[in-house]
Amino acid sequence: MRESSVWALAWRRFRRDRLGFFSLIVVLAYVALVLAVAAGWLARDWQQETGVSFAPPTFLGAEAGASESIKILEAAQPASDYGIPDPLGPDLAEIAKVLTGASPNEARALTLPLGADKWGRDVLKKAVKGTETSLFIGLAAAAVATFLGTLFGALAGYRGGRVDDSFNWLYSVLTSIPYLLLVLAVAAVINQKGVLTVILILGLTGWTGIFRLVRAEYMKHKVREYVLAADAIGASNARRMFVHILPNVSHVVLVQLSLHVVLFIKSEVILTFLGFGVGVDTVSWGSMLAEAGSELLLGKWWQLTAATVFMALLVTAFSLFTDAMRDALDPRLK
Amino acid sequence: MNLLEVRDLSIRFRIDESTTLDAVKGISFDVPVRSTVALVGESGSGKSVTALSVMGLLPPENASVGPASRILYRGRDLLTVGRSEMQKLRGAEIAMIFQEPMSSLNPVFTVGFQIGEVLRKHLGLSGRALRERAIELLNEVGIPEPRQRLDVYPHQLSGGQQQRVMIAMAIACEPKLLIADEPTTALDVTVQRQIMDLLAGLQERHEMAMLFITHDLALVSEIADHVVVMRDGEIREQAPSSQLFRDPRDAYTRALLACRPPRDRRPRRLPVIDDFMKEGRGPTMEQRSRGLRGDEPALLEARGLAKSFYFREGFFRQRELKAVKGASFRIAKGKTLGVVGESGSGKTTVALLVARLHQASAGEVRFEGRDLLAIDAREAMPYKRRIQIVFQNPYASLNPRFTVAQILTEPMLIHGIGADDGERRAMAGELLRKVGLAPESLEKYPHEFSGGQRQRIAIARALTLRPELLICDESVSALDVSVQAQLLNLLQDLQDEYAMSYLFISHDLAVVRYMADEVMVMKDGEVVEIAGPDELYANPKHPYTRLLLSSIPGRVQ
Numbered sequence: 001m002r003e004s005s006v007w008a009l010a011w012r013r014f015r016r017d018r019l020g021f022f023s024l025i026v027v028l029a030y031v032a033l034v035l036a037v038a039a040g041w042l043a044r045d046w047q048q049e050t051g052v053s054f055a056p057p058t059f060l061g062a063e064a065g066a067s068e069s070i071k072i073l074e075a076a077q078p079a080s081d082y083g084i085p086d087p088l089g090p091d092l093a094e095i096a097k098v099l100t101g102a103s104p105n106e107a108r109a110l111t112l113p114l115g116a117d118k119w120g121r122d123v124l125k126k127a128v129k130g131t132e133t134s135l136f137i138g139l140a141a142a143a144v145a146t147f148l149g150t151l152f153g154a155l156a157g158y159r160g161g162r163v164d165d166s167f168n169w170l171y172s173v174l175t176s177i178p179y180l181l182l183v184l185a186v187a188a189v190i191n192q193k194g195v196l197t198v199i200l201i202l203g204l205t206g207w208t209g210i211f212r213l214v215r216a217e218y219m220k221h222k223v224r225e226y227v228l229a230a231d232a233i234g235a236s237n238a239r240r241m242f243v244h245i246l247p248n249v250s251h252v253v254l255v256q257l258s259l260h261v262v263l264f265i266k267s268e269v270i271l272t273f274l275g276f277g278v279g280v281d282t283v284s285w286g287s288m289l290a291e292a293g294s295e296l297l298l299g300k301w302w303q304l305t306a307a308t309v310f311m312a313l314l315v316t317a318f319s320l321f322t323d324a325m326r327d328a329l330d331p332r333l334k
Numbered sequence: 335m336n337l338l339e340v341r342d343l344s345i346r347f348r349i350d351e352s353t354t355l356d357a358v359k360g361i362s363f364d365v366p367v368r369s370t371v372a373l374v375g376e377s378g379s380g381k382s383v384t385a386l387s388v389m390g391l392l393p394p395e396n397a398s399v400g401p402a403s404r405i406l407y408r409g410r411d412l413l414t415v416g417r418s419e420m421q422k423l424r425g426a427e428i429a430m431i432f433q434e435p436m437s438s439l440n441p442v443f444t445v446g447f448q449i450g451e452v453l454r455k456h457l458g459l460s461g462r463a464l465r466e467r468a469i470e471l472l473n474e475v476g477i478p479e480p481r482q483r484l485d486v487y488p489h490q491l492s493g494g495q496q497q498r499v500m501i502a503m504a505i506a507c508e509p510k511l512l513i514a515d516e517p518t519t520a521l522d523v524t525v526q527r528q529i530m531d532l533l534a535g536l537q538e539r540h541e542m543a544m545l546f547i548t549h550d551l552a553l554v555s556e557i558a559d560h561v562v563v564m565r566d567g568e569i570r571e572q573a574p575s576s577q578l579f580r581d582p583r584d585a586y587t588r589a590l591l592a593c594r595p596p597r598d599r600r601p602r603r604l605p606v607i608d609d610f611m612k613e614g615r616g617p618t619m620e621q622r623s624r625g626l627r628g629d630e631p632a633l634l635e636a637r638g639l640a641k642s643f644y645f646r647e648g649f650f651r652q653r654e655l656k657a658v659k660g661a662s663f664r665i666a667k668g669k670t671l672g673v674v675g676e677s678g679s680g681k682t683t684v685a686l687l688v689a690r691l692h693q694a695s696a697g698e699v700r701f702e703g704r705d706l707l708a709i710d711a712r713e714a715m716p717y718k719r720r721i722q723i724v725f726q727n728p729y730a731s732l733n734p735r736f737t738v739a740q741i742l743t744e745p746m747l748i749h750g751i752g753a754d755d756g757e758r759r760a761m762a763g764e765l766l767r768k769v770g771l772a773p774e775s776l777e778k779y780p781h782e783f784s785g786g787q788r789q790r791i792a793i794a795r796a797l798t799l800r801p802e803l804l805i806c807d808e809s810v811s812a813l814d815v816s817v818q819a820q821l822l823n824l825l826q827d828l829q830d831e832y833a834m835s836y837l838f839i840s841h842d843l844a845v846v847r848y849m850a851d852e853v854m855v856m857k858d859g860e861v862v863e864i865a866g867p868d869e870l871y872a873n874p875k876h877p878y879t880r881l882l883l884s885s886i887p888g889r890v891q
Contacts, residue, residue: 005779006735225731229792231691233745233799234718247735 010251013328020324026317030135037132046125046283051116054300057123058111115302117291126283127306133284135314137198138265144203145264146257149210150246156211157218158241167211175208183267187276198277202264210256217249251329258322262315269311285311337511337543338365338388338407344400344567345383345392357383359567360400365511370537370544372558372575374551374590376814377785380567381547385513388412388545389430390420407511426456429504433516435496439488445472445499446484452506471502476532493677494525498532505536512537513545518553522676523841527885530557549814551590553887555579563587585610593819595848597871597886600624603826604819604848624851625866630666633835634688634721634803637662639697641683657683659859660697665803670829670836672850672867674843674882680859681839685807688837689723690714701803719749722796726808728788732780738766738791739776745798765794769824786817793824797832804828805837810845822849843886847871855879 015021036042086092114124156167174182186201221227222245230244265285271277272286273293280287285307292304345358358380365371373381386392388405390412405412407428412420432438440448449468453459459467465484472480475498488496497517504512514533518526534557537544548554554561555575562572563584571584582588589610601619641658658680665671675681686692688699690706699706706717725731732741742762743755752758763773769790780788789809796804806825810818822845829836840846846853847867855863855876863876874880 005737006781225725225727226733228686228691229723229725229731229795230733230744232689232718232723233795234715234748235744239748244733248733 010328014324017324017327019320020328023317023321023324026313027321030131030314030317033128034132034135037128038136043125043128043132046129047121049116049120050122051112051120053116053118053120054295054298055112055116055120057115057302058113060111060115114306115300117303118295123288123303123306126288126303127285127310130283130285130288130307131310131314133195133278133282134265134268134286134311137195137202137268137278137284138261140199141202141206141264141268142257142260144199145206145260146210146253148203149207149256150214150253152207153211153214154218154241154246157215158222158237158245160219164215167215171208171211174205179205180270183271184274184276187271193277193279195278195282198268198271201271201276202267206260206264206267210253210260213252213256214249217252218245221245221248251326254329255322255326258318258325262318262322265311265315265318335367336364336406337367338405338545340364340384340388341404341406342400343384343387343403343405345380345387345403346398346400348396348398357397357567358387360402361564361567361569363562363569363572365543365545366560367510367543368537368541369559370546370557371560371562372546372548372554373562373564374548374554375564376549376590376816378566379564381564382515384564385430385515385545385547388513389424389428391430422456425452425509426507427509428511428513429507429509430513430515431497431500431504431517433519435493435500435520436488438500439496441488444485444487445491449484449499449503449506452503456507467506468502471506472499474505474536475499475502476528477502492525493521494528497521497525497529501529501532501536505540505542508540509542511543511545513547515547516549517546519548519550523843523887524676524881524885526553526887530887533557550887551815552594556887563590590815593816595822595844597844597847600848603823606819606823607816625868626666626669626851630669632664633667633701635664635700636684636688637698637700639684639687639699640695641680641687641692642695656859658687661856661859661861662697663854663861663864665835665837666851667802667835668829668833669851670838670849672846672853673837673839673856674841674846674853675856676841676882678858679856681856682807683859684856685723685805685837685839688803689721689805690718691723715749719799720801721803721805722799722801723805723807724789724792724796724809727812728785728792729812731792732788732795734780736779737776738762738778738780741780741791741795742766742776742798745795749799751798762794762798765797766791768797768828769794770820784817786813786821789813789821790824793821793828797828800832801834803835803837805839807839808841811840811842818845825849843871843882855882 014024033042112122112124114122114127116122117126152167152170156164177185182205183201186205187197190197190201218241222240227240227244230240235244268277268284269286269289272284273290275290277286278284288303288307292301292307295301295303339362341362342360343358343362344356344360347355347357349355361380361384363371363373373384375381383392383397387399388407392399399413403413407423412423415423439445446465446468449471450459450464453464453467457467468484469480472483477483477495477498483491483495488499491499501517512533517533518529521529530553533544536542544557546554546557558575560572561575561578563570563578563586565586570586571578571582573583578587579591582591586607589605589607592605592610593607595604600622602622603619605619639658639661640656643655643657645653645655647653661680661684663671673681673684683692687694687707694707698708701717701721704717706714709717736744739759739762742765743752743758746752746758746761752761759776763776766773766775771787771790771794775783775791780791783791792809809825810821813821825836826849828834836849838846838849850867853865853867853870854861855870855878857878863870863874863879865875870879871883874883
């Protein structure tokens with residue numbers, strides 16, 4: 001009965017929203033998947049080349065596309081290009097055999113659950129592993145952006161005057177540059193590939209929208225009577241900003257956080273696709289889609305489909321969950 | 335002959351899947367032709383819902399009208415007529431004025447356009463005829479220079495003028511029935527007087543019937559022929575106005591009449607509703623005398639207090655708004671200085687300056703000889719504790735995300751009162767009991783309390799610091815009269831117990847007369863008169879004070 005806090009009421013409203021609740025379950029399932037991957041229980045061996053190159057998904061059968069791919073493989077054999085056998089061919093095959101501990105064509109599966117990529121890696125495992133990378137990047141970058149946006153917005157909105165002016169100036173400069181150009185510029189400056197870099201790029205450039213909203217909320221709240229009342233009892237500025245006002249604008253921050261997770265997952269895909277994203281030793285949905293471009297020409301659509309379905313499901317669920325959360329957190333409580 | 339007959343009206347609201355609220359429980363009353371019927375009640379009594387149901391404006395998604403209910407307008411049941419027919423009646427035959435003129439007018443259209451819309455739709459006027467009629471209407475509701483005013487936007491008018499525009503729109507089609515839902519509650523007392531006179535004049539000229547909805551019985555005594563007193567969705571009493579004020583039958587009506595501070599006496603405590611509901615009549619009280627002898631030590635003394643706000647105009651120019659212009663006053667130890675004035679008079683700014691919540695532009699505030707405005711924030715901390723403030727709106731002054739325990743222990747935490755959390759919680763519980771709330775309320779959140787209870791929490795928060803000066807800025811103005819009486823009693827008890835001084839700010843002259851030992855009248859940022867309450871009310875010196883006093887409703891009473 002004592003559970004009557006604003007959060008408890010919001011949770012009660014949220015539970016009534018069936019679609020939102022179902023979306024939450026999907027999102028939580030993804031998070032569980034990511035945790036399992038991070039703990040090493042799943043998809044640890046995603047780099048193992050377990051299938052034949054471009055092995056089709058199991059439900060299509062081994063024959064699907066096989067004849068075509070063999071033809072192309074034969075055509076792609078450098079040996080047959082000039083009619084001269086590759087002098088290093090046998091040696092390379094030997095080295096490859098030693099490195100992988102197995103013969104390249106021996107014991108490889110002809111089909112895999114969702115097919116295989118060019119090197120015969122399991123697309124399902126790649127997609128699962130990619131989920132970890134993409135969702136982690138989305139969450140971490142959104143956390144960075146939200147933290148910056150909230151902090152700057154709080155300072156600018158609460159302090160006003162010069163502080164507000166300088167943050168607004170920074171905001172105007174950052175937003176006057178086209179987003180993708182800005183992201184690529186930062187990527188070019190950092191010039192280092194990796195998950196951390198992507199998080200920094202997205203986080204450092206993506207806080208502007210949150211800043212604007214939080215600033216407006218702080219401007220609205222700082223003249224409210226409860227803040228004046230806090231001043232009257234002697235609460236310091238920092239206390240008023242973060243103990244009194246922040247909980248009252250936290251619904252805005254939460255909704256923005258969740259919106260930006262979706263935005264940054266998509267941005268990571270774009271960045272990686274353009275070649276500024278995660279490195280070749282990492283797999284993300286973005287790198288899968290980047291590979292899919294050339295594969296599609298060969299008619300190998302399964303990697304593209306897997307990455308798209310995994311991403312679309314999460315992004316849709318996350319967006320619906322955000323919508324439901326916004327409705328539930330609507331603070332028009334009387 | 336009756337223009338409107340309401341029979342067995344019951345209205346139920348669906349709040350969520352499992353809860354419903356019976357807002358109106360089978361009420362019946364009549365509005366005769368050319369007469370004024372007043373629906374009186376406190377918040378939650380169902381009076382506004384009744385008015386909305388007559389207009390057919392109840393929200394269809396969650397309101398349902400009982401099957402036996404009938405609202406007969408000239409013999410036709412408004413509950414069964416079709417949508418298009420109702421739309422023809424609305425505005426043309428039945429018109430309504432709402433409480434907040436600022437939000438009832440559309441800010442993006444000119445006044446002339448909004449009046450013209452009614453004329454176009456219901457009377458089919460256009461062009462020059464429409465414009466002439468609109469000017470005529472503005473003239474009739476007493477707006478100066480109506481020709482020019484036709485092309486201004488609502489925000490360029492004062493609150494009183496906005497309400498006049500609303501009235502002009504309502505009477506544009508010469509309705510037979512005018513419903514006025516608290517038309518003057520948001521307005522200053524002198525403006526209220528003008529609007530009431532306007533409504534009375536219009537009613538007579540146009541031979542309208544009026545359904546007047548208000549919480550203010552004194553206002554009703556001036557205008558109504560017939561009074562219907564409502565509480566919790568039921569009618570407690572209905573009678574002709576003259577009879578009801580002379581000889582109220584119902585205990586609740588008697589309580590409502592008695593819990594307003596009287597103009598000629600000053601009982602030690604104000605009677606509250608419960609006294610009447612239990613015993614049928616109020617307790618008899620000894621009187622309290624007010625006023626200063628003149629030799630009381632001063633707790634706080636302000637001299638030449640001034641505050642200006644600046645607005646940027648154009649590129650380089652600034653416009654200065656002098657909110658307070660050189661106010662000087664003193665507050666005696668253990669006594670109450672009342673401040674009265676209308677909106678914009680600077681009374682709230684004075685409170686904020688004294689509490690150091692705004693930076694003063696000039697002047698000094700001496701507290702025990704020390705000038706509070708000259709010291710920095712760190713030095714001011716110990717004084718902050720001794721001057722506390724209770725704001726007007728209990729819905730806005732408590733942090734909605736804090737529990738009552740957090741609200742009450744925070745000031746003690748900041749000022750280092752109490753040894754540990756346990757002790758502070760115990761003190762908070764004790765204070766809650768003192769302001770009349772159960773100590774179990776500590777774990778609750780503000781939204782679980784009513785307005786009066788929230789204001790008690792705000793008072794308890796101020797008391798945690800044991801202030802010597804408590805500033806009450808319209809602290810009881812937003813509350814129902816019965817709750818107001820309880821809080822005034824509480825404030826008085828606390829003053830008697832702790833010997834606190836009050837700076838008591840209100841636009842309500844009766845309340846200030848009841849509470850204050852000295853009254854300061856403010857107008858446009860200036861102090862125009864300071865005097866003892868009895869003297870000021872009996873013998874006002876300044877013309878503005880005289881105007882204020884003559885505007886208090888309840889001449890007939």
